[in-house]
Amino acid sequence: MKSIFLKALLFIALIFLADKGIGYLCKKLYFKSNDFMISKIRYSMDSTREDVLILGSSRAEHHFVPNIINEGENYSVYNCGVGGEDLLFSGIQLKESLKRYKPKLVVVEVSPSSLFMPDTEQKIKILLPYYQRDSAIFNALTHNKIAEKIKFASSIYPYNSTIASLMLGVFKNNVDTFRGFSPKYGTIDTTGLLKTVYRGMPNAFPQEKFTHMRHLLNTCQENDIKVVVVNSPVYVTTSNYDAISQQIKNISSEYSNTHYIDYSKHDSVYNKVAFFKDNTHLNYKGAVIFSKALSNELKGIFHQTLSKN
Amino acid sequence: MLFNSLHFILFFIIVTSLYFGLPHKYRWFMLLVASSYFYMAFVPIYILILGGTIVVDYFAGIWIENAKGRNRNYLLGLSLFANIAVLAVFKYYNFLNDNLSAFLGALGYENSFPYLSILLPIGLSFHTFQAMSYTIEVYRGNQKAERHFGVYALYVMFYPQLVAGPIERPQNMLHQFYEKHYFEITRVIEGLKIMLWGFFMKLVIADRLAIYVNATYNNPEKHSGMTLAVATVFFAFQIYCDFAGYSNIAIGAAKVMGFKLMTNFNRPYFAKSISEFWKRWHISLSSWFKDYLYISLGGNKVSIPRWYFNLFIVFVISGLWHGANWTFIIWGAINGFYLVFAILTGDIRARIGKALHLNKHRNINSVVQILTTFVLACFAWIFFRANSIHDASLIVSQIFTFSGPLYIGELQQFAYCIAAILFLLVIEFSQEYFALHSVLPFKSANWFKEQLAYGILVILILMLGVFDSSQFIYFQF
Numbered sequence: 001m002k003s004i005f006l007k008a009l010l011f012i013a014l015i016f017l018a019d020k021g022i023g024y025l026c027k028k029l030y031f032k033s034n035d036f037m038i039s040k041i042r043y044s045m046d047s048t049r050e051d052v053l054i055l056g057s058s059r060a061e062h063h064f065v066p067n068i069i070n071e072g073e074n075y076s077v078y079n080c081g082v083g084g085e086d087l088l089f090s091g092i093q094l095k096e097s098l099k100r101y102k103p104k105l106v107v108v109e110v111s112p113s114s115l116f117m118p119d120t121e122q123k124i125k126i127l128l129p130y131y132q133r134d135s136a137i138f139n140a141l142t143h144n145k146i147a148e149k150i151k152f153a154s155s156i157y158p159y160n161s162t163i164a165s166l167m168l169g170v171f172k173n174n175v176d177t178f179r180g181f182s183p184k185y186g187t188i189d190t191t192g193l194l195k196t197v198y199r200g201m202p203n204a205f206p207q208e209k210f211t212h213m214r215h216l217l218n219t220c221q222e223n224d225i226k227v228v229v230v231n232s233p234v235y236v237t238t239s240n241y242d243a244i245s246q247q248i249k250n251i252s253s254e255y256s257n258t259h260y261i262d263y264s265k266h267d268s269v270y271n272k273v274a275f276f277k278d279n280t281h282l283n284y285k286g287a288v289i290f291s292k293a294l295s296n297e298l299k300g301i302f303h304q305t306l307s308k309n
Numbered sequence: 310m311l312f313n314s315l316h317f318i319l320f321f322i323i324v325t326s327l328y329f330g331l332p333h334k335y336r337w338f339m340l341l342v343a344s345s346y347f348y349m350a351f352v353p354i355y356i357l358i359l360g361g362t363i364v365v366d367y368f369a370g371i372w373i374e375n376a377k378g379r380n381r382n383y384l385l386g387l388s389l390f391a392n393i394a395v396l397a398v399f400k401y402y403n404f405l406n407d408n409l410s411a412f413l414g415a416l417g418y419e420n421s422f423p424y425l426s427i428l429l430p431i432g433l434s435f436h437t438f439q440a441m442s443y444t445i446e447v448y449r450g451n452q453k454a455e456r457h458f459g460v461y462a463l464y465v466m467f468y469p470q471l472v473a474g475p476i477e478r479p480q481n482m483l484h485q486f487y488e489k490h491y492f493e494i495t496r497v498i499e500g501l502k503i504m505l506w507g508f509f510m511k512l513v514i515a516d517r518l519a520i521y522v523n524a525t526y527n528n529p530e531k532h533s534g535m536t537l538a539v540a541t542v543f544f545a546f547q548i549y550c551d552f553a554g555y556s557n558i559a560i561g562a563a564k565v566m567g568f569k570l571m572t573n574f575n576r577p578y579f580a581k582s583i584s585e586f587w588k589r590w591h592i593s594l595s596s597w598f599k600d601y602l603y604i605s606l607g608g609n610k611v612s613i614p615r616w617y618f619n620l621f622i623v624f625v626i627s628g629l630w631h632g633a634n635w636t637f638i639i640w641g642a643i644n645g646f647y648l649v650f651a652i653l654t655g656d657i658r659a660r661i662g663k664a665l666h667l668n669k670h671r672n673i674n675s676v677v678q679i680l681t682t683f684v685l686a687c688f689a690w691i692f693f694r695a696n697s698i699h700d701a702s703l704i705v706s707q708i709f710t711f712s713g714p715l716y717i718g719e720l721q722q723f724a725y726c727i728a729a730i731l732f733l734l735v736i737e738f739s740q741e742y743f744a745l746h747s748v749l750p751f752k753s754a755n756w757f758k759e760q761l762a763y764g765i766l767v768i769l770i771l772m773l774g775v776f777d778s779s780q781f782i783y784f785q786f
Contacts (some may be wrong), residue, residue: 011760015767022768060765093440122777147315163772164721 023186024154026166030129030159033169035124037082038162040180044080045096045130051075052298053097054180055090055216056109057117058083062110062281063232066179068291069298076307079180082124087212092127092137094219099286105302106220107294108253110229111264112244114281115209183284184277187237200249210251217255226302227258233290235276259301261294310350311556313511315433320347321562324468328566331490333508337459344468348431351472353432358395359466365391366440369463370447370454386574388444392437399430404633406729432472438597440465443479447600452479467568469559475573475593482568490567500564504705506750507557509766512774513603514729515551516545520775521726526694529704532536533713544694545687546730549577552591557748557785572748576737581678581687583647586673590665594630598623615650621645631693636701640692725773 054064058079065212070077130137143150151157171207220227229252252260268289269275312319324343369388410420430487446452455461526542557571563570580586587595606619627642667674695701717723736750749760
């Protein structure tokens with residue numbers, strides 16, 4: 001009996017040590033990984049110094065081409081957009097950047113498509129490795145629930161589900177030629193699309209998402225940073241899409257430093273199969289066209305802001 | 310309270326400690342209070358429904374035992390009616406009402422019955438069936454009526470199997486509440502290991518596969534036949550690991566306290582026929598239907614057409630037991646059809662096998678039989694998982710085209726799914742063919758090797774588990 005107890009204790013002690021050891025190794029791998037997504041998040045949290053930061057979800061990640069937005073200009077641009085993430089995540093990225101410097105301009109993609117993304121509470125867990133950094137990050141991850149906080153007793157937990165990226169990341173080269181932009185290739189299959197589009201768009205306004213949007217715009221206003229809220233293109237819109245877009249416009253107009261641009265039905269790409277990968281994502285060709293149009297508009301509106309040294 | 314939550318882990322530690330800390334005569338009371346708390350953690354008010362059926366069945370058991378002649382039949386009928394009425398109101402009323410509306414609508418009439426906005430009490434079908442097994446066994450004279458109300462209530466409410474089984478029988482459970490269980494460290498550790506394997510099945514395999522399955526099955530029109538076929542295979546393993554994982558946690562938690570619950574799953578995807586599959590899948594429910602419905606209908610001791618009917622109708626009702634939806638009824642009907650078809654073609658298949666000398670190639674024959682059974686089970690699972698009949702027919706038509714690209718989603722996520730399934734198959738293959746242990750994933754004469762294997766299991770849960778406290782699929786039944 002006594003020996004079994006001792007063995008059980010030994011087992012628990014070994015698990016504890018293994019957890020600490022593997023957790024430490026994962027941490028080392030995470031902060032050296034060349035995996036595209038990990039290194040992008042790491043860069044946006046720790047290293048951005050660009051004049052223009054692009055924030056948002058996959059629609060930011062796949063739509064805004066920094067190399068085209070600053071083509072022929074002397075300001076730098078980085079695309080911090082991450083697929084599946086909402087404005088709570090973008091707000092955290094911005095606050096981390098503000099600890100280092102103040103960007104001249106923040107471009108944030110906000111559209112009905114990105115506001116209605118599902119499972120964002122789970123997706124924010126991409127920030128697990130940063131849980132010790134800031135109380136805002138910790139609260140976003142735990143929602144102040146004890147059950148969530150206890151999980152951090154494990155050193156492995158912050159790297160949950162990333163092991164493949166961590167291992168493969170060691171063998172990859174860190175080549176971020178697109179400055180955070182991730183191109184999509186191929187064109188949209190429009191078969192049965194309308195049905196899907198109408199099924200996928202609820203009628204209720206996502207008030208919680210608007211709260212995150214306001215927090216982000218407040219942060220920019222407090223720090224005297226110009227903001228452009230861009231409602232980027234979709235292949236086809238629905239009636240309530242326009243109503244929610246109007247809400248986004250209204251919130252943007254509450255802030256004197258914020259400019260709203262509605263590109264959701266931009267002539268150059270709207271309803272054109274050749275420029276979309278799916279209903280809510282431009283393909284590379286579409287992203288280039290959209291980024292050129294946006295670049296011209298930004299230069300027109302923010303010429304003075306962007307040309308300042 | 311979900312098994313895969315920290316709330317449960319804390320609950321389990323406290324209840325187990327109290328169980329061994331208390332004198333034997335108070336243990337039933339503590340377990341009853343703990344089980345009530347466990348149940349009330351979902352929707353507190355529904356404890357009243359559970360309490361109501363417990364009171365009815367407790368007295369029904371005693372009266373049935375004391376009654377003579379036809380009165381016994383009436384009392385059993387009353388008890389069964391009370392249980393089925395609760396199921397009918399809470400689980401099937403809206404389904405029946407919807408279908409009545411559709412039927413009357415087609416005839417040009419309007420249905421005036423109101424729609425009930427009620428939440429299905431958690432695990433209703435499980436504890437109702439367990440309660441019914443008690444009165445039926447008392448009626449049949451296989452079980453003495455339980456005089457101790459608290460112990461009878463505990464038989465229905467014992468927390469490890471309260472909301473998702475195994476659906477126990479009174480002969481197996483009631484006497485265990487009177488037995489004194491000591492703290493035996495080897496048994497406690499074995500129970501914990503079974504629980505650990507259950508957590509692994511749920512968190513690492515089922516919930517990981519669910520991400521891909523949900524992405525495809527919730528938007529079937531967006532996906533190719535190839536993708537839907539892969540998602541169906543993933544779902545077969547998801548539902549197995551979700552439910553068998555739950556059963557293992559329940560069996561392990563009970564074992565820690567010294568209770569022995571019945572085996573609920575026995576590596577069903579190694580079955581060589583649909584008939585064998587049903588002897589390995591959700592055994593406590595399959596045997597319930599066999600003992601209390603199939604045999605009551607006459608089983609196979611009737612005319613051949615009636616036998617086929619008995620088999621078919623039992624599976625249709627089994628489908629309906631799972632959920633108030635036509636998808637479940639069709640799922641049950643498909644399985645019933647498989648069994649009838651297997652009997653009808655038994656001779657022909659045997660002759661073909663003999664002509665092809667399959668008995669000389671037993672291993673190949675076994676592999677073909679296992680794969681065929683798996684494919685047939687997967688086809689039926691389409692209807693179980695699809696959100697509607699329309700979606701199910703769309704998926705079936707898409708799958709048989711075998712066309713289109715395979716949706717991978719996140720590559721590493723897809724790789725985890727494949728690795729999880731392979732890991733499970735390796736473990737189950739070794740259990741099936743090397744008989745190391747029927748439930749535990751690892752068993753070795755070398756203490757260190759065995760503990761290392763369980764240690765790796767813990768680390769894998771931390772590294773690859775999906776910790777979003779998602780519900781167990783069978784909770785909805």
